Amino acid sequence: MRCAVILHAPMGGGKTRTAESAAERARADGLKVMGILSRRIPGDDPLPSYELLELDTGETVPFARPAGLGVVEGWESYDTPHFVFSQKGLYCANLALHRAAEEMRDGVVVFVDEWGRLESQRKGIHPGAVMVAKALSNGGVAVFLCRDDKVDEVRELLRGRATRTFSLEAGDVDALLRIVRGCSRL
Secondary structure: OEEEEEEEOOOOOOHHHHHHHHHHHHHHOOOEEEEEEEEEEOOOOOOOEEEEEEOOOOOEEEEEEEHHHOOOOOEEOOOOOOEEEEHHHHHHHHHHHHHHHHHOOOOEEEEEEEEOHHHHOOOOOHHHHHHHHHHHHHOEEEEEEEOHHHHHHHHHHHOOOOOEEEEEEOOOHHHHHHHHHHHOOO
């Protein structure tokens, strides 16, 4: 079955925590879990930093940090006012999503964290997210994380590509897992 889930909440609303818990449980169920999560790293700055977690390898790489920490080689603002993004992190994210798209089929769940301002401008993880959406034609489940104001964009990306698309507010791991299991025929 070709299913997509749009997991949404405001910034800091638990999207990644919900997805990470569901990914761990889906893996324990025997599903192949792939894709990326952008995990918050607590710090002293009012805005958090993020690391990229590649779900198939377990590897992490710095991903985003507050813009106020200064400009460093290998980091780019992409005209966003609050954050700078690691060029290596974005490369690794798109590569992980490319690998996931190649593996899409029934029994595979792919997490895409997260569709945001950069992706709206066809930057950031946009290329990898599009590959995952297109690969739904092979089966599997794709879970796209986004803020509430990006749900319609993600729904448009998925239009005609998923047999079923679910929209779920972050926080309910059990509900997300029920959808993943149901679409995976577990």
